[in-house]
Each structure stands twice: as C-alpha cells, then as structure tokens.
Amino acid sequence: MNAFLAALWAETLKARRSKITLLTAVGFLLLPFAGGLFMIILKNPAQARAMGLISTKAQLTAGVADWPSFFGMLSQGIAAGGAILFALITAWVFGREFSDHTAKELLALPTPRWVIVGAKFVLTALWILGLTLLIFVVGLGIGTAVDIPGWSLELEWTSFWSVLVTALLTFMLMPFVALFASSGRGYLPPLGWTILALVFANIVSLLGWGDWFPWAIPVLVSGMVKSHADQVGLHSYLVVLVAFFVGVAATFAWWQSADQAR
C-alpha cells in the first residue's frame, strides 16, 4: 500500500506541475459555458438574433430551453468531447514517460512496475472524475444564472448519474489509449488511435451496430443519436467492460514484459 501511495503521490505531483491540468480544465469548461449560451439563445431566439449571438439564417429547431436539454448537452459533450479530452489526459499520463525518456527510470525500482501503472490509471480516473464534477457543478451555476426553467432535485440527481455513467463509460475506453501511448512510446500513436476509434464508431453506428462497438456506446448512452439510443442494452455495457479489462490487462502486460530498449 505504501508503494502504491508513493507512486500515486509521484503521479499527482507530475500532473500538478504540468500545464495540461489547467488546459484540460479550461477546455472542458467550454462545455457548460457553451450549453449556457445555447439556453440563452433557445429561450429567446429573436433577442439572440438582435444581439448578434446567432446569424439571422440560423435554424434552431433542435432542443428547448429547459434543464433536461441542458443536462443532455453536458452528457453528450462528455461522450463526444470527453473521448478526445480524456484521451489527451491518458496519452499525457502514459506517453510523457517516453517523450521525456523517464520510462527507463521506472523499470528497475523496488516499487513494482504494475504498481506504477496502477497509480497512473488511478490518477487518470481521478482526473476525469474531477473534470466531470467540475463541469457539472459549473453547469448548475450557469444554468441557475441563465434561469433555465424546469429544475427539480429529482431531475438533477437523474442527470448527475447520467453524466457520471457517460463519463465512466468514456473512461473505460481509455486503457487502450494507455496501451498505445506505452507501446507507441509517445503521444502520437494514442491520439492516432483515438481518431481512428472515433471514425470507426461513426461508421459502425451508421451501419446500425453501434450498440456492439465499445467506442460508439458512450455517445449512444448520452442520447446524442436519438434514433439509436434505444439499441443500447446490457450487452453494450458488457462490451465496454470487456474493452476496459482487455486494455488494462494488455497495458500491465506490456509494462511488465516488453523489451525497453529505448
């Protein structure tokens, strides 16, 4: 336990000293602010046009200005934006050791390699959880300030869990990013993988098999693609779970056994 706490302390210190912590927070905060702006526009499109917030040609047929729509935007933003932002975080946590050539300092230590990898995964999870809570709390503040109608405590709890489930599902796809950051020894392979996975998720969803493809499921769960949302079932959560365990196991196995010749 001491070794794990030491490794987690080390990972946290690296993250705290990095600019990426602030940048990801600022980047993710765009989500509730953009949601708030949409609510203002949807509440009064004519006034928004007059203020120049939107073009006179804009068609605002989708959505109404209420709390369910606002929370839906947050959830969908986490599924779509989180897939990229969480991947950036994971790629940084794992890939930086190769970019800074520090990986070799982590291999011959009394602290086992699996403990260090475990600490990296825990830090990634906590980081993602922190960002999710941040945008939810900020979202509540913005929603209140904008005075969106239709708030209830029950709705808030339901939406909170929905946002958390979307974030959790998105996080569960990150071990593959960690695997590509480790085996690819840097930032580019995991980011390439992320883009590829998103492209495939779109194609598979269009073909109607999105509920079976782990990288499409968070978006479906968030309700972004309304026509396919009802496809998601227990099997969808199971395939995400399988992807999570395969990614984690492969990352641990790679760190434990792969030649570290560079």
Next chain:
Amino acid sequence: MKFAIETNGLSKSYGQVRAVDSVNLRVGPGEIYGFIGLNGAGKTTTIRALLGMIRPSVGSVKVLGQAVGPNGHGPWRQVGHLVERPAAYPELTVRENLEIARRLHGISDKSATSHVIERLGLASYADRKAGTLSTGNFQRLGLARALLHAPELLILDEPANGLDPAGVVEIRELLAGLAHEKGVTVFMSSHILTEVDRLATRIGIIHEGRLIEELEAEKLEEIRSRRLEIKARNLQAAQSALTQAGFAVKTSESTLVLREARALDAPDEVATLLVNAGTPPTRLAVEQEDLEEYFLRLTGEKE
C-alpha cells in the same frame, strides 16, 4: 564466490542483428569494472539486460546473487543506475525529481534527498526546474538519483558525460571513494578511456557484441606494448644508422619507432649509436601505449 554481477552466455538479438553475443561477465564485490567498447558495440544493451529492462534472447543475468527477470524482479533496492543519458521530469525541480525517486525507492529517511543534493554539488540548483539545468548539472541529477539510496552496486552508463573537467575529477574521486571506503561495486561504461584507465580495477572490452578481452588493471599495465620513440634533426641519417645496426625501424610522422626488446631495455645504447653516427637524438623516450591505443589495436581500429 558470490559475484555482484554474473552473466552466463548473455545474448540479445534484434531481428538479424546480434547486439550482444554470449557475454560472460563476472564482477566481484567492491570492484570498479570499466566496460568499454565502440559505439554500437553492445555496452548499453548489456547494461539494460543487467537491469532487467530487456529480455535476453539467450542466457541469464544475476545481480547481487539474484536472478534478474524481464518482469522487473531484481534486487533494485541495492542497485543504483544511470542508463544512457540521464532523464528527469523537466517541469519538476531537482528536489522534486529526487523526492519522487526517494519515495519510489521506499526510503523513509526524508533527509536522504537533501544529503545527496549536497553530495553532488546541486544545492544551489535544488529548487530549479530540471528542464533548465545545464548538461553537466543534468548529469549530476542522474548520478544523484543513482546514489540516493546508498546502493551496494552502481551500474553507470557513461557517468562522466557532459561534466566539465573539474566535474570529471570530482565524480572519479566520488566513485573511487565509494568503492574503497564503502565497498560499493561500480560497473561503468565509458568512452573516456583515460577515466576508465585511472579508475577501474578491472576492464572488459566489448566489440561487435562479444566480450573480447577482460583483464585486471595491473595486468593491462604489463601487456600494453612499449616503444622507443626517437627524433633527430636528420631523420633519414638516423634511420640509416639504426637500420645498419640491425634495428627494425618504423617511421611515424616525424618520429622513428623501435619496438625490439634490446632497444627498449637499453635506450642509452641506441643514443650512443646515434651520437657516434653523427646524428644525435633530439628526443629519445620509451613510451607505453595507453588504454585508448590498446583498445584501438585490439578492436582493429588502429594498427
């Protein structure tokens, strides 16, 4: 005898390339072992295998009596290492980098960090970000991390890299002190052969992946070839006189070189011969090849 480092038939291949080929190393406790070789000879691959960073294609590695596996198992609490160029987290300070190492080594003594900072002369840089350090101070940080946990065995790849002349001497004295006073075993690779020459008690020469020579420092002293170097104002006349006296004379730039025992054992007679021939020497000296020359001769890089 329990060796600090023992490899048996250690080989490592990358595809068709045999980076290390059947290397049998034996490094005794308290030795300073200089491991020398040309670029790409297999020094770093061997060091990585000693630290369990790569899986040997064939053979085995034991460090401090414990088998080293590719899965991270090894006596790492007692081993300090520096592999290739040092690495550190650039946005963390020197102290923070070492603090991470202290915790990952499971050292409970919090003063260990400050102690090693003082020892490596990094006190005035302790709160500076590692990314802003000079090459020499970055090297010192890497050495500080290797020494932080007072290891029994140091495995150092080019420890003098990037250090200024004063730093080279300082680190040499530090390593010699650790070996002599505390019985620390030092396994070091270096391309600065004069450093190895001054410090090592035993030397291993690796060439094209094979350990082609392993010898005690005293033995090296004996087997280094000697030569009598002669300079004269009239080099041709001097060469002619020596040849007539039956010496096999070689010319190297503006110097005549004799390697025969009768010349090496009695340079005064050679001087007399040249004086009598009317071409007295302006310089006459018995020179012994240094480690660099011996190494180049052995690896065929120089005749």
